[in-house]
């Protein structure tokens with residue numbers, strides 16, 4: 080069939096909206112009519128090359144839609160089902176999945192290649208095969224994905240909100256609740272209030288944090304952060320250091336979650352200064368893949384027993400957590416509406432990413448319906 084998608088042909092070039100030829104779903108695959116896709120900073124890493132993905136590519140990995148057709152052997156979903164895509168597939172059977180770490184599903188490695196599980200492409204344009212970001216390609220009116228990427232959801236949940244749990248909200252919320260293990264009375268700092276940081280604030284609040292410090296250079300982000308649960312705000316890590324020192328009588332934050340747009344090794348030492356004795360820095364933001372050096376006081380690590388952990392997809396189990404977070408949304412405990420600042424048609428994708436970079440959006444969402 081023919082569909083329309085935003086194609087990235089070269090690094091640092093504009094998204095090109097064009098007709099894409101889409102093959103039928105093969106074994107284990109699903110054809111989905113997309114309804115909404117969030118604009119996540121990770122898609123921009125594909126543009127800049129911080130994530131050196133193969134091109135040409137249909138990006139987009141925070142999507143929700145309706146199943147139109149299924150290939151042979153598909154059992155998880157059927158035509159008509161509403162689905163959110165897990166940006167890391169969850170096969171349910173590999174060692175990671177079967178020990179409760181679906182976010183580390185072994186099939187994630189194949190998804191990162193941008194090819195389908197059988198090593199081929201379903202999307203084609205201008206006579207060329209196209210890759211899809213993590214096997215998804217949600218910046219499109221239709222896509223074909225593996226059933227492992229599909230999580231069926233309650234059809235009552237609006238898809239332009241449900242899409243957010245396909246990446247950003249599960250990632251941020253899980254960074255606080257699972258990776259940081261925020262508990263009642265914890266003091267928490269969240270660095271960078273985009274889609275990920277906003278969800279981390281909400282996770283920290285729901286988990287019972289006492290003080291929540293939101294750090295972002297953009298004033299609008301700091302204002303929004305207060306509505307989402309932050310008790311204090313600061314414009315920089317340096318400014319936050321003095322504030323946190325004062326508010327916690329020098330104890331600092333037991334949990335610090337880094338979710339700036341592009342991680343920088345040079346900033347890790349100053350982020351670690353916000354961490355309390357026996358506290359934890361969760362690195363959720365993506366650093367350029369080529370970066371291998373960080374600043375860090377190892378003595379501080381030893382003498383204060385601090386730790387640094389990474390977290391992908393909020394260390395969550397998408398088959399369990401995606402429906403759960405959507406139940407929290409419908410039950411009024413997770414405000415997905417507050418995260419969506421602006422909506423765009425597919426043709427407005429360039430504006431959407433410009434608004435992300437200028438700090439106008441907590442999250443921008445493509446309306447593909």
Ligand SMILES: NC(=O)c1ccc[n+]([C@@H]2O[C@H](COP(=O)([O-])OP(=O)(O)OC[C@H]3O[C@@H](n4cnc5c(N)ncnc54)[C@H](O)[C@@H]3O)[C@@H](O)[C@H]2O)c1
Pocket residue numbers: 118119120121122124246247250270271272273274275276294295296297300314315316338339340341342362363364365366390391392393435436438440441
């Ligand atoms: N680990 C994962 O599974 C995962 C999943 C999704 C996204 N990510 C990554 O998380 C990061 C955040 O993504 P997003 O979509 O929320 O990005 P975003 O661009 O929407 O938000 C980033 C925010 O960080 C702020 N910021 C930039 N530099 C800062 C600094 N030095 N101090 C404080 N704030 C600063 C910006 O003003 C902005 O508000 C990206 O690196 C993204 O690739 C990781």
Ligand SMILES: [Zn+2]
Pocket residue numbers: 119120121122140141166246247
């Ligand atoms: Zn993402």
Ligand SMILES: [Zn+2]
Pocket residue numbers: 168169170171172173174175176177181183184185186
């Ligand atoms: Zn698996």
